[in-house]
Amino acid sequence: MAQPVQVKCGGCLIKLLITIVVIIALIGIAVAVVMNMTPNKLGFGDLKIGETTLDEMGLGDVKIKEMFKLIKTLAKPDEEAILDKPFHAAVDQPKLEGNLAESNIGTLGNGEPDYGILLNRQVTYPKQYMYRYDDTTLAYLFNAMVMQQRKTGDSGNEGVEFLKSLNANVTQISMNVTNGQATLKIVVSIDISSMASEIESSLGFASRFVKIPKTVYLVSELGLTADVQGILSTTSKSLTVNGTENEVADVILNTLMKNAGSDFEIEEDCKSQINRYVGQTFTTVVGNLGKVGKALVSVGTEVEADDPVEYGAIGLENGGLYVITHAGEAA
Incomplete structure (x- = not known):
C-alpha cells in the first residue's frame, strides 16, 4: 500500500513566489543585459530565502528573464488557454451516475456513489454493457473521487x-x-487564495510588483494507448506550471517533490514521476470501469454473447472513450 504523501505545497509555493518577486523587485527596471544574467552572475546566488539559498533552490543559474516570465504567468494565468474544456457537474454527474446505475459500486453514508472503490477493484454488472465516458465526465469522476478521499x-x-x-x-x-x-491532458488546480495575506505580508514593499494569484495550475500532458486486451497505459510527455515550461517552473515542481514526506522517494526526473502517478491513477480507474474497446451491439448498450467485440485503441476517441463493462454479481 502506498505511503501517504505529505507535500507541503502552500509553503513551498509561497517561498518560491516570494523569492522570484523579491529578485525582480530588487533589480527594478532591468536592462536587457541584466535580464539575461543569473543570480550567481549578479552575485546573490547565496542569498537566503528562509533557510535556503537561491542556489540550493536551483535558481542560482536561471536567467532573470525566465523568472520574470513565470511570475507573470503565476500572477495572471491564461485560464482560457489552460482550461479549454472544463467539466460541468450539472451535465457530467447525471452521465456518470447513469453509466454506473446497474453496477455494484456501492454508496457512501450521504448517498453518493463510493468512487474510491474504483481505486482498488473492478465494478461489475449483471450483464456486459458498452458505455461511453466523455472526457469531461471522467474529469468530474476524478475530482469527486479526490474530494471523497480527503475525508x-x-x-x-x-x-x-x-x-x-x-x-x-x-x-x-x-x-x-x-x-x-x-x-x-489532465489539469490540476491548487487554490492558494487563503494564503494571499501571508504572501503579501512576507513580500512587504515588493507586494506592489505583483498581484497574488488565487490559483496555480499543473498541466499534465500524456500519451495514451490501449492494448488488445483493453488495458490502458500512459507515457509522460510534459508537465507545466500554468502552461509555462521553463527552468523556474522546473524548480517549482522539484520543490513540490522535495517537500514530500520522508516515506516519499524522490526520483531524478520529478516531472515524469508526477505524470506517472497521475497517469497510473487514470488507467487504474478506467480499467476498473471496464475494458477499453467497442462492440457491435444490436440494441441499446447491452453486449450480447454473439456481438462482435474489439478491444484496444478502437475505443479511444476525441473527447472520450468506450469501455466494455465487467460482468459479475448483480447490482
Missing part, C-alpha cells in the same frame, strides 16, 4: 495521495486522437 485515510493510490497533499482539484481531463495517436 478518508490512506487511499493506497500514490496519485490520489499526491493530489490530496496538494489540496488540489482535478479541473479538466481532455482526450484527443490525431492520426491514430491519442493524448491525454
Whole structure:
C-alpha cells in the first residue's frame, strides 16, 4: 500500500513566489543585459530565502528573464488557454451516475456513489454493457473521487495521495486522437487564495510588483494507448506550471517533490514521476470501469454473447472513450 504523501505545497509555493518577486523587485527596471544574467552572475546566488539559498533552490543559474516570465504567468494565468474544456457537474454527474446505475459500486453514508472503490477493484454488472465516458465526465469522476478521499485515510493510490497533499482539484481531463495517436491532458488546480495575506505580508514593499494569484495550475500532458486486451497505459510527455515550461517552473515542481514526506522517494526526473502517478491513477480507474474497446451491439448498450467485440485503441476517441463493462454479481 502506498505511503501517504505529505507535500507541503502552500509553503513551498509561497517561498518560491516570494523569492522570484523579491529578485525582480530588487533589480527594478532591468536592462536587457541584466535580464539575461543569473543570480550567481549578479552575485546573490547565496542569498537566503528562509533557510535556503537561491542556489540550493536551483535558481542560482536561471536567467532573470525566465523568472520574470513565470511570475507573470503565476500572477495572471491564461485560464482560457489552460482550461479549454472544463467539466460541468450539472451535465457530467447525471452521465456518470447513469453509466454506473446497474453496477455494484456501492454508496457512501450521504448517498453518493463510493468512487474510491474504483481505486482498488473492478465494478461489475449483471450483464456486459458498452458505455461511453466523455472526457469531461471522467474529469468530474476524478475530482469527486479526490474530494471523497480527503475525508478518508490512506487511499493506497500514490496519485490520489499526491493530489490530496496538494489540496488540489482535478479541473479538466481532455482526450484527443490525431492520426491514430491519442493524448491525454489532465489539469490540476491548487487554490492558494487563503494564503494571499501571508504572501503579501512576507513580500512587504515588493507586494506592489505583483498581484497574488488565487490559483496555480499543473498541466499534465500524456500519451495514451490501449492494448488488445483493453488495458490502458500512459507515457509522460510534459508537465507545466500554468502552461509555462521553463527552468523556474522546473524548480517549482522539484520543490513540490522535495517537500514530500520522508516515506516519499524522490526520483531524478520529478516531472515524469508526477505524470506517472497521475497517469497510473487514470488507467487504474478506467480499467476498473471496464475494458477499453467497442462492440457491435444490436440494441441499446447491452453486449450480447454473439456481438462482435474489439478491444484496444478502437475505443479511444476525441473527447472520450468506450469501455466494455465487467460482468459479475448483480447490482
